[in-house]
Amino acid sequence: MNMNRIKNRNLFSKLVLASFSVILFYTTNAQEVTKAKTINDSINGEVHYQYYLANQDTIYNGKFEFNSTKKIQDTKQIVSYNYEGNYSDNQLSGNWVFSHKKLAPLSSFKEKDYKVIFSTSGEEFKIKANFKDGLADGNWQVIRQTFEASKPTDTIFTINANFQNAKMIGALQAKLNATTIQGYFTEEGVLDGDWKINHRINNEDFVEVRNYANGVFKAHYFLKDQQKYTIQHKGLDHVVDEEETWEYIDMNNDYFQILELTNIGFENNTTPFKEVKSVTNKTNRFLKNTLLSFSYFKDYKVWNSLQNKEAIEFGQFKVRKYPYTNTEKKQLKGIVKKAAEVEQILNNFFSNSKIEIGKLTYQSLNAYENVLYQYQEILPQLKNLIHIIQKPAFEYVDRKLLFSEYKLKFSFNSTIEYTFQKEQILTEHDFPSLPDSEHLSIANFYVLINQMHQDVSEIDADVQRILKDLSKQEELNEDEERLVAKKEKINKLFSNAKKDENFNEYHEAIAQNVIEFANQSFENYVKLPVSKKKDEIQPTLICFEKLISAYTELSDIPRKLDRLDDVYTRTSFNPYVMVDMSERIKERIYKAFENYLFPAIMREVQQNINCSSFSESLNELEKTYNRMVELSDEDTSAIEKELRREKDANAIKKILFK
The missing domain is CATH 2.20.50 (Outer Surface Protein A; domain 2)
Structure with a gap:
């Protein structure tokens, strides 16, 4: 017995000495920097x-x-x-x-x-x-x-x-301004029991309750004055069955997206407040940020840089998974790929300046535009649905139940109506059938996208053929883009689309004729074969530029008339009545211009809207104006004598320009 005690003492002494030696070693070698x-x-x-x-x-x-x-x-x-x-x-x-x-x-x-x-x-x-x-x-x-x-x-x-051991356990409390959260984790770090979120909504107090049983989402409701308002989560399973696939996921994955996808609002149309999804999504963000904030500051990982292992296991949820079949996986990839190709074709079509020119020559482009426009109209709804079904969270919802909530609010009009070369055309187009919401699924959504893709691709193939024909005039493209721009500018100017303060009665008198002339000239040009277009593009551009310049010249007429009124008026001070007195000088010349020559020139402007006479008439007006200014400073007694009782514009013009 004594021998055993002695042995034990010796062993204890050796252990103490060894431990002390290790401590002494590390203490002796400890450094600071x-x-x-x-x-x-x-x-x-x-x-x-x-x-x-x-x-x-x-x-x-x-x-x-x-x-x-x-x-x-x-x-x-x-x-x-x-x-x-x-x-x-x-x-x-x-x-x-x-x-x-x-x-x-x-x-x-x-x-x-x-x-x-x-x-x-x-x-x-x-x-x-x-x-x-x-x-x-x-x-x-x-x-x-x-x-x-x-x-x-x-x-x-x-x-x-x-x-405890990296897992969140026990009670959790959080507060963000007026919103608070109280919840509980099991020893395994999964959410359990009632999680209560206090809200202040429209100046009223509500308690949001999310009930969990060992991580499984069981119930979701709001309490107000002992009244219970239940939130429906369609497609989210609440009852665990061993034959089903259930998984634990944390919030770093897409748990809250599952809640957002399945939340379809209050039961029985009860609405204690309107912004239900806004409020519950705010809770989702608050709860996610709450649990992640122990390890993240925004996107910055606080603890990962200090050691080579994760320090925290985030709170977990238990969710049923509805695994995709291999066919569904292929269909999902096909939906995403083909929808993107459809969108690209539509974007290319509607951004191509050649289409507008081609529509005047190729009747089919007008029909295609109508068809593709309808596809473009439905595309945002389809993209929204594709965005939803692409989410990883979508594999954790009962798709048969949830798909019925995604209604396509659109219908195709199979009757295509358009105008080609002033003729109204009606034709029919075979659009894909839209699946009703009750039978919507990945399979028939894939069929819809596939049929759309096939239709749009066939149209695009013919459009490319047409554009290839048009590309024969590729060297004309830049000039034709300028021509389109000038035509549009003429239309905007003479229709006074921008409410120009300089738009006057002289513009108004010829506006409709100028617009019709420009549009007809453009249409005549477009109908020409490529060989003749090369000869006509520059003269047509020059003509359109003259029309644009004419707008500026017409804008300046009131100023010129005011100037002539001023130079043909003498102002003198009358000391008897103490006022300035005005009198017309060279009245016969001024009246001849005002009453006969100017109206005649403006009639020529209005009656000769074409690429040659139109600008000639305006040039004649400019020359006459300059001559009138010159005559205001010259001795014109002989001219005035010749103008006596003369009312013919051509005769007046000859006299003034002697």
Whole structure:
């Protein structure tokens, strides 16, 4: 017996000595350093830490402090990242604090120990964490608060939760402004029981309740004055069956998208408030951000850069999966691919300037435009549905039940109506049949997209053939684009589409004729064979440019008439009545112009709207105006004598230009 005690004492002494030797070894070799460090490949700062070397590897052990502070370019704001905690053999251990501050220095400051200290205002995001062997353990808190003059003023966001072996366990409380969350996790880290979210909606208090049983979503409702308003989640299974496929997923996956997809509103048309989806989606975001904020600041992973393993397992949910069949997987890929090709064909068609020109020559382009326009109209609805069924969350809903909620609010008009060369044309087009919402599925949605793709592709093939024919005039394209632009400009100018303040009675008198002439000239050009177009494009462009210039010349007529009125008026001061007196000078010349010559020229302008006579008439007006200005300063007694009783415009013109 005594011998055993002696042996045990010797063994204990050896163990104590060995442990002391290890501690002494590491203590003796423990080192401390301050140096520059980059975290997450983007956060540059200074780190102070304790460590020891083992086989030339740095082992963090003891205190660790990191600070990164920088000024945001072109602003006064300062951003800082801070870590403070301890390591134990390269594992996060004990209490840790992470904080991110965004601050702006105030104008007030003070000096101490040769340092100038500014007070600041701004915002801080802080995580108070606890670790054991590198895993989240114990109580954790998240705080987002504002500062004024370097003092906390308002707490915007708080979370309090507990961890064990990286899993969230027990109660969780969170608050964001007036919204609060209370929930519970099992020891396995799955949501359980009633999760209560307090809302303030339209100045009324509501309690949103989401009930879980070991991670399974069981019920969803709002409470108001002891009245219960139940939310329907169509296609979301609530009862676990061993023969079904059930999975645990966390919020880093697409759990909340599942809730958003299946939420179809209140039961029995009860509506305590209208914005049900807005409110529940806000809860989804709040709950997701709450649980993720222990490990994320926005997209920045807080703890991953400090050790090579995940410190937190996020709260989990249990959801039934409705696996896609191999056929459905192929159909989904086909839907996405073919819908994208349809959209590309439509975009190419409606953005091609040659189509507008081709429509005047090729009748089929007019019909195709009508057909493709209908496809373009339905495309946003189809893209929205494709966006939904592409989500990973869609594999976790009962698609047979949920598809009925996606109604295609559209119907094709098989009667195609268009105008070609002034003739009204009616024809029929065989559009695909739209599946009704009660029978919508991946399979028949694929059939719809496939038929659309086939129809649009066949149309596109013929359109490309037509465009190839048109491309023979490729060298004319740039000029023809200019021609289209000039035609449109003429139409806009003379229809006064922009309500131009210079638009006057002279524009108005010829506007309709000018527009009709320009449109007819354009149509005549388009109908020409390519060989003749090459000869006609430049003369037609010059003609259209003359029409555009004519608009400016017509705008200037009132100014010119005012000028002539002014130069043919003498103003003198009458001392007897103390006023300026005006009298017409060279009245016979002025009246001849005003009453006979100018009206005759304007009649020629109106009656000769073509590419030659039109501009000649306006040139005649300009020459006559300049001559009238000259005559106002000349001796015109002989001219005035000849003009006596002359009323013929041509005769007047000859006399004035002698």
